[in-house]
Amino acid sequence: MSPRTEAQNREIRQESMQKIMDAASRLIAQKGYEATSIAEIAREAGVSKGLLYNYFSSKQDLLEKMVLSAMSQADDVMERLVADDPRQTLENMIRELFRQLHERSEHIRLMMELTFKIDRFDFVRKMASDRYQFYIKFIEDLFHKIGIPDPANEARMLAALCDGIGVQYTVLKGVYSIDQLEEFLVNKYCKKDQQT
Amino acid sequence: MSPRTEAQNREIRQESMQKIMDAASRLIAQKGYEATSIAEIAREAGVSKGLLYNYFSSKQDLLEKMVLSAMSQADDVMERLVADDPRQTLENMIRELFRQLHERSEHIRLMMELTFKIDRFDFVRKMASDRYQFYIKFIEDLFHKIGIPDPANEARMLAALCDGIGVQYTVLKGVYSIDQLEEFLVNKYCKKDQQT
Amino acid sequence: MSPRTEAQNREIRQESMQKIMDAASRLIAQKGYEATSIAEIAREAGVSKGLLYNYFSSKQDLLEKMVLSAMSQADDVMERLVADDPRQTLENMIRELFRQLHERSEHIRLMMELTFKIDRFDFVRKMASDRYQFYIKFIEDLFHKIGIPDPANEARMLAALCDGIGVQYTVLKGVYSIDQLEEFLVNKYCKKDQQT
Amino acid sequence: MSPRTEAQNREIRQESMQKIMDAASRLIAQKGYEATSIAEIAREAGVSKGLLYNYFSSKQDLLEKMVLSAMSQADDVMERLVADDPRQTLENMIRELFRQLHERSEHIRLMMELTFKIDRFDFVRKMASDRYQFYIKFIEDLFHKIGIPDPANEARMLAALCDGIGVQYTVLKGVYSIDQLEEFLVNKYCKKDQQT
DNA sequence: AATGAATGAGACTTCATTCAT
DNA sequence: GATGAATGAAGTCTCATTCAT
Incomplete structure (x- = not known):
């Protein structure tokens, strides 16, 4: 050979x-x-x-590399969601969240699992913390552009809301109709005539 | 003797x-x-x-008994929060959430940890699922009394929001100022002149 | 009081x-x-x-005292079986064995269990060994009186046979019809016109 | 590499x-x-x-595999013992029993130990029961061919006898002269001019 | 005489990790 | 690059035994 x-x-x-x-x-x-x-x-x-x-090199190393890879993929997805209109970007993000819940719920499940390893693995702590802050800031900017009052707190609320939906979907899977919620959120956050 | x-x-x-x-x-x-x-x-x-x-009788039995005990305590707390005015009840609930985040964040942490054992332990699945549905229904009733439109979806949103804040507080502990958020939420949900 | x-x-x-x-x-x-x-x-x-x-004073001590007690009871039973006619004594012994198999099979089971602790507990070794030799000798005497040739080996055979029936009854319980065997043995060993 | x-x-x-x-x-x-x-x-x-x-996969699994292996070996030995003359087959079997008592008494000891695990391990129950019945039937056939009366009960007796000798050898080891018994049994069961 | 809370040694088992091939 | 036999630390759990009351 x-x-x-x-x-x-x-x-x-x-x-x-x-x-x-x-x-x-x-x-x-x-x-x-x-x-x-x-x-x-x-x-x-x-x-x-x-x-x-x-x-x-170890089980933990595998986990680390998996997280890195997942983050990198998430970044790629995020980039594609950005539109000229901030309302549209928001809508894209919300719809993407629900798409993932539908099609890759297991992936969401994995991220949740990891989130709660935060106190055991330093690399998770740093990474998760950074990203959370980044996304919250990102949403805050969108809200700012849209002209929503108190965008900082509204952004933290929306971010928390998304996480919470993930949690509840995981817990209530099967009894939890996501579709209504999707439209509800899009209407609430992304339509011109709506005010949070 | x-x-x-x-x-x-x-x-x-x-x-x-x-x-x-x-x-x-x-x-x-x-x-x-x-x-x-x-x-x-x-x-x-x-x-x-x-x-x-x-x-x-086992490590799992210890967990089960801990969960039961925690649930029972939570029920006691809940009962004390109910007021005549649904807006006041809501405010009590929100303030209680933040009080727990402040004073018993470890307890919140534990509940999160358990939530994600849902696929491993049947007793968690049943219990968590039942409680989630109960609380969502409870909030829905409050919203209904207050006269908020689409109370079902609003309730699910608020419930998710609370969970999400728990998650983010756990993750961002130290960088996450809760106090502003508390007032923000109370203003948003419990004041007469505010509309979601 | x-x-x-x-x-x-x-x-x-x-x-x-x-x-x-x-x-x-x-x-x-x-x-x-x-x-x-x-x-x-x-x-x-x-x-x-x-x-x-x-x-x-210990688990082993309990076992020892149980064995002593069982042996003492067995001796009492034995005494009552001795008759004037050696053939009758033999028949009594055989019938007693089967009676115990029927009515106190659990007791037989216990004795078997103990017999195989012989290498772990010295007191079992000594006691069991002594008794085995005593009974074999006793049967040999009966055979001698009856006039059976080679009574020593015949006695060892009968003793082994009784043990073996106990083992097989324990193993085959339910498929093992004892009654025929009882008559068969009595006929073989205790009737005047029979010769081993 | x-x-x-x-x-x-x-x-x-x-x-x-x-x-x-x-x-x-x-x-x-x-x-x-x-x-x-x-x-x-x-x-x-x-x-x-x-x-x-x-x-x-477990301590019990080890025991199971050991039993299976021992049974398989025993079968191999059995096959070699069968001769044209049923009396010869019987003699071979008896001599093999004593050979094993001499040379592999520990193996006999192990089988005894296992026999009394019968109520604890289902696999032992089934296997032991089947084999006991098989061997008893096999001996019955030999006796039938030889022309011994009541071959069924005689077979059960011989089988019990073999077991019993195993038990007594285990208990009395050192004080129990096997060699005489071997000749005695061979004479009793396998010689033409002898009748049981 | 009698109780049962408390102990700790030791049993079985799992699993991340190493390394000769 | 690739394999899987081999290791041993560590985990869950059991149980004979002690002792304050």
């Missing part, structure tokens, strides 16, 4: 890492971080435990 | 159980359920592991 | 000890020595753990 | 499992199932506790 080229190796690495992170996402979202074992993740990913440790 | 009376024993047991549950609350709120070991709880409570198992 | 007399105390002690030993017999026969806890025995006997330790 | 081949791994696993089962056999035969700890078995086998759990 001829040795693999550098590029081939890189690609193989990328693929394996992604497989592992996807498997970990699924399992951790379902069962929680502690209840998910490395052995299980490796099995679900279809690789050996040894290989997993080639890519991730 | 004669053995202890039944009443004496009951008191001793009560005390020990409470010591254990308090210790468990502190630790689980701080580090999470899985990361808190029985040995640690016993040490923090100042009792032996064996005694813990005299009162709680 | 007037203090109890010495005699009353002795009687109370006797009674309590017997209750405990009976409870222990039932449970150990059912579940085995290791699987039966002191707490269970005390509960079944209707006394406290503390009292149990007043009478028996 | 390339990973081990599947065949290499299989062999490594086989070896480790065998080491563990052998160690467990020795210890359980000596001290009993409950009194033998997993830690001890691992130490005796020269492996870690963890490895033991790679191969056996």
